[in-house]
Amino acid sequence: MEVTAANSADSTSVWGGGNQPLNASYGKLMMWFFIVSDALTFSGFLVAYGFSRFKNINTWPIADEVFTHFPFLHGVDAPMYYVALMTFILIFSSVTMVLAVDAGHHMNKAKVTFYMLLTIIGGAIFVGSQAWEWKNFIKGEYGALETRGGQILQFVNADTGKRVSLAEVANPQQQIRETHQAYNGIWYQQEGTLPTYTVSEIQSGFAAQNNLTIRTQELTADGQKTVLSRTDALEKIQAAQNVVEGANLIHNEYGNRLFADFFFFITGFHGFHVFSGVVINIIIFFNVIVGTYERRGHYEMVEKVGLYWHFVDLVWVFVFTFFYLV
Amino acid sequence: MAADTHKLAIFRGLLKFKSNQQKIWGVLIFLSIVTTIEVVLGIVKPASLMTMFLGMKLLNWIFIILTIVKAYYIAWDFMHIRDEKSSLQSSIVLPLLILIPYLVFILLVEADYIFEVMRNGFVSWNF
Incomplete structure (x- = not known):
């Protein structure tokens, strides 16, 4: 591997901190550190899901029966279509992000702004879709x-x-059931x-x-x-x-309870990543508008948040497969 | 990283693009095709792919392979790993490539064992 083939004058101190042996800046390397560790975190979650699924392989809910909704199509059995749409939205926002990075390499401020805006919109639509998916899942259908x-x-x-x-x-x-009220008892506990x-x-x-x-x-x-x-x-x-x-962390009308727990935990953790990605993208978006990176002379910050954003997309590809397809 | 250092060929040089932007759109089309295949297979569920292979349905193996293909192109072209030094490429990919299959292997084997114990055991757990 051409690791230390530094051709600059200070090649005597390759690991002394003076130059970049991996030809990547400090910030980019740290983003990669974070992504690798976060990838392992997500793998841990997904493998734990796989563990529970293989352990209960003969009682696991059928995903096609759980996620059957599509907006404005009431009562129509539409498994998969909505998550497929969400996947396309996220892949597309990944594309606009990488286009923003590319425009940043050409120092084209107007294009970076435009593509960052599209990326933010795509991310927001995705988070909203996930919220809607959660709402349907929590509400349940048949009981x-x-x-x-x-x-x-x-x-x-x-x-x-x-x-x-x-x-x-x-x-x-x-119903002849009478609810105990706070005013007619010394000991009172609210019921759910x-x-x-x-x-x-x-x-x-x-x-x-x-x-x-x-x-x-x-x-x-x-x-x-x-x-x-x-x-x-x-x-x-x-x-x-x-x-x-419906479903919550304790009961789940669709079948095995662990399914709901893992669904909430993994898609929730991923949704939180998307949400923080959108927030970070908004911050960078305004930095682009006020010209911070124009003055700095390079748009590497866009590249760094881009790495994070693509990683979120990458994780979704796996979540999509293991929750909806397999 | 200057704009002219992008490697513009995908599929081992089978497909070469003129600019980085064209490559991005090309990869998007490829990813969309793969996703569409996944969704169609997921809805149709062809009976011929329901045969078991190495403890899992053939269809599930296809899904997992297609997912890894998609992950490869997202990482290589959208996250620009293709343009990085090979030392950085290995530093990122090797830990994941070693640790994740290892974790998958031990946990799924263990889960399968627990499943057998609960199915053939004396204690009724599903009542």
């Missing part, structure tokens, strides 16, 4: 029951195989939000409708969820303990 062991029971129509929501299953009854239906309402509604059956989270040999027979389902529903609507 489910949860057994004592944390297993998810979902309802399907036995004839068509289509999912059935809790609202269609439930047999709502008059309750699900729309109680377990017994779902159970009685299920018993009344003969065309319904239950789908467990276990996968069959060909990768589909196991659908129980009506008799098995009637027995299984007695084991239900909770009604689950």
Whole structure:
């Protein structure tokens, strides 16, 4: 390797700090240090996700059933399309970033400004999309029951195989439940939000409708969820303990709870990276406008934030594969 | 790094671009094609690719390989690793190339072992 082939006069002190043995400036090297360590952090997260997934390989939720929304298309089953769009947006903002870097090499202030602006807009759209994705995931779609062991029971129509929501299953009854208020007790603890239906309402509604059956989270040999027979389902529903609507860090209507935990953690950590990238890009954008780099004589700062921005894109490529495709 | 030091050939010299900007657009087109292939495969899920290969579906292997291809072009052309000294290239890539597959290997093997224990064990954990 042509590591120390320095041809300058001070080549006697290659590692003395005087010159650049890797032909990269201090700032760029430090950015690479950060990126390599951050890449290892993300690998750790994704491998931990892989660990949990392989450990629960026969109960892992099917991504195509979880992420099915597309803006303005209500009730249309559109798996993958929205994340594909998000991926294109992020790759495109990566391209405008690299164009900004290229314009910086030519000392073209107007072009750098323009491309930085496009990059910021792309990043903002991506963060917004991720927020929307989270909202759908947290809100849930059909709802489910949860057994004592944390297993998810979902309802399907036995004839068509289509999912059935809790609202269609439930047999709502008059609530005689009285909420304890702070003013009529010495000891008072606030209660969290309750699900729309109680377990017994779902159970009685299920018993009344003969065309319904239950789908467990276990996968069959060909990768589909196991659908129980009506008799098995009637027995299984007695084991239900909770009604689950949507997903959070403790309950998850889509299946294995760990899926939701890793989804929140990894896409959240990535989204935080995108968010900080947008903030840093805005700072650099204003620096470009006021002419800081014009006076400095080079646009290397744009190149450095560009490295970070491409890295965020790079991570998304992997998150996309492991959460949505595989 | 001056503008004229860019290496403008991709695919091992198969495709040469006239300027750095053209190369950027070329790489974008390539990345878009790869992403489109991934999305189409993800939606269609061809039955012929569902056969198991080395403990995973063939389709999943294709996804992972395509992802690594995309990662390579993002790092090499967007992050300009192609234009760096080979010492810097190795310093960045080698630690990742050694540590990540190692971590993947030990954790996934362990996870598979735990899966077998929980499936064949005496304790019912899924009730």
